[in-house]
Amino acid sequence: MSTIKLNHVAKRFGDNTILKDFSADFEDGKFVTLLGPSGCGKTTMLRMIAGFEKPSSGEILIDDMTVSGEGVFVPPERREIGMVFQSYAVWPHMNVFENVAYPLKIRKMNKNEIRNRVEETLKIVHMEEYAGRMPSELSGGQQQRVALGRALAAEPKVLLLDEPLSNLDARLREDMRFEIKDIQQRLKMTVVYVTHDQSEAMTMSDVLYVINDGVTEQSGRPIDIFRDPAKGFVENFIGRVNIFSGEAQEGRIRLDGTDQYIGYNGRLRGSIDVAIRPDDIYVISPDGRMAGAKQADE
Numbered sequence: 001m002s003t004i005k006l007n008h009v010a011k012r013f014g015d016n017t018i019l020k021d022f023s024a025d026f027e028d029g030k031f032v033t034l035l036g037p038s039g040c041g042k043t044t045m046l047r048m049i050a051g052f053e054k055p056s057s058g059e060i061l062i063d064d065m066t067v068s069g070e071g072v073f074v075p076p077e078r079r080e081i082g083m084v085f086q087s088y089a090v091w092p093h094m095n096v097f098e099n100v101a102y103p104l105k106i107r108k109m110n111k112n113e114i115r116n117r118v119e120e121t122l123k124i125v126h127m128e129e130y131a132g133r134m135p136s137e138l139s140g141g142q143q144q145r146v147a148l149g150r151a152l153a154a155e156p157k158v159l160l161l162d163e164p165l166s167n168l169d170a171r172l173r174e175d176m177r178f179e180i181k182d183i184q185q186r187l188k189m190t191v192v193y194v195t196h197d198q199s200e201a202m203t204m205s206d207v208l209y210v211i212n213d214g215v216t217e218q219s220g221r222p223i224d225i226f227r228d229p230a231k232g233f234v235e236n237f238i239g240r241v242n243i244f245s246g247e248a249q250e251g252r253i254r255l256d257g258t259d260q261y262i263g264y265n266g267r268l269r270g271s272i273d274v275a276i277r278p279d280d281i282y283v284i285s286p287d288g289r290m291a292g293a294k295q296a297d298e
Helices: 042-050 096-106 111-124 140-153 170-187 198-204 222-227 233-237
Strands: 004-013 016-026 031-035 057-062 065-069 081-084 158-162 190-195 207-212 215-220 242-249 252-255 261-263 270-276
Touching: 004 042, 016 042, 016 057, 016 215, 031 042, 031 198, 042 057, 042 081, 042 158, 042 190, 081 140, 096 111, 096 140, 111 140, 111 170, 140 170, 170 190, 170 198, 190 198, 198 222, 207 222, 207 233, 215 222, 215 233, 252 270
Parallel strands: 031 190, 031 207, 081 158, 158 190
Antiparallel strands: 004 016, 004 057, 057 065, 207 215, 242 252, 242 270, 252 261
């Protein structure tokens, strides 16, 4: 579908800097997630990609064409982007078919093409049997599928999703995760997804950007970030972790207050902190020893 390149993008509102020097390459056909706490700048980044906000500095390119930059700004309607918001934002006075058809009518496509495109899209989001229903007759999950279908109908280069599942109950959220990921894989779309939910980020993403206070703390495959988180914010934000104090010497780390030690490969010496995932802790016999295969950070 499309690639997105962000070069040293920053966003400031007065003296308040929301994003600081963000650079990234979102590859074609990848599911990219921006993960972080509320107020970290992830939604602002999504809105700049969509064209709803202008960067204070830096540039944004879609398929090597600059859409935001020095002296350049392409409006949202010309970026060929579909966006799904946290609020469903479906038109209450239009039925399902009309909601999905709306962006196609704006493009002045002929009626036959609109009907074929909408019918095809409703099948993709499993809403074909609800084409004649009004939004008030739909569940929250169904309304979100309508919003997703409306974004897909125009065949966008990139699909942007801003916390689209946060208003759904737990069961629906889980179901919709798989629905969205399945659609992305079938259509081979480039998706940029914003969430503060770790479960969504870990299960849906090809590439994950962990953002805090306007800065990318770490990026990479979700499993790599989980197994080898950056010190500080990431190791505490991604999953659960226990921090133990210890003393490193002669190829092993002795945990304070215990007679247990963990082996390691490295040249560390002296007092250190050890981060251990709960699922890596086992009950052992009193005379047992802990084993650690991970190479320690220098």
